[in-house]
Amino acid sequence: MSIRRFVCAIAFVLLALQPIHSYATTPTYDAIYVFGDSYCDVGNIFAVTSAAGQPTPPSPPYFHGRFSNGPIWVEHIASSMGLPMVASQLGGTDYAVGGAEVTAPVVTAGGTIPSVPQQVLLYLSQHGGKADPKALYILQGGGNDIINATGGSPQSLGAQIALGIANSELILRLAGAKNFLIPNLVDVSLLPAGRANPNFARQASIATNTSLNQLLAIEQLLQGIRIRRIDVFSLLQSVASDATHYGFTDIVNPCINPITGTVCADPDHTLFWDTFHPTEFGHAFFAVITEAALSQ
Helix, strand or coil, X not given: CCHHHHHHHHHHHHHHHXXXXXXXXXCCCCCEEEECCCCCCCCHHHHHHHHCCCCCCCCCCCCCCCCCCCCCHHHHHHHHXXXXXXXXXXXXXXXXXXXXXXXXXXXXXXXXXXXXXXXXXXXXXXXXXXXXXXXXXXECCCHHHHHHCCCCCHHHHHHHHHHHHHHHHHXXXXXXXXXXXXXXXXXXXXXHHHHHCHHHHHHHHHHHHHHHXXXXXXXXXXXXXXXECCCHHXXXXXXXXXXXXXXXXXXXXXXXXCCCCCECCCXXXXXXXXXXXXXXXXXXXXXXXXXXHXXX
């Protein structure tokens, strides 16, 4: 059985875990706009750093500037709808930037990485302050905020992340956006990069999701506004509890050895490509579930 067919087969079982609103018809979008971090970046950070002669991530073994070994989940979503998914740096609709946080811009030696709310403002500045009401808007982020945290309260950090995502949705809605896909945050403590401080990472992840659920509760009741939430926190928990059931043989070790840079022999059944990011299989796994949710 192919990876794609296998993931499709289990997707509908996993949908029982997802708190998704159902609608009678599948809406047709004329574009997909994406705001987030490396989990959604289809080449923005790569385009900028390549121009400076130091491409990030290195390609190969990374796939065409993605933080994985193949296409990522937002590309699968776009493809299923017959829509393009191109980095905004290359004239497209994906504004996500690898390394981005939600709570603040990230200053690096190569320049400043815009936060998720700043990505939203950049999009609006390029479109006359108006958001296309026929487009789908994907908002994602928070993992970098947690991994990069050097102290403080995980509950406070989670609340700040949630506020940044919720405010981004509000800004887009007030500008005319009507259709949103806002996944909750994975349990960051289950990522290889999150195991350095697992208690903090888990508490911050839970706090983010709790706060975001509260902040979006009223927004989800507004007439004419569709906010689909995908419960990736529970999804990853399910995979962690029974990896082989979902087609994974390794959900602990990253496929790329962080010391030697060598690639594992079976990335098609490994969950993590590196210490932070899923493999192509991991992305496809999430994409099929999301596609099923959007079809409701």
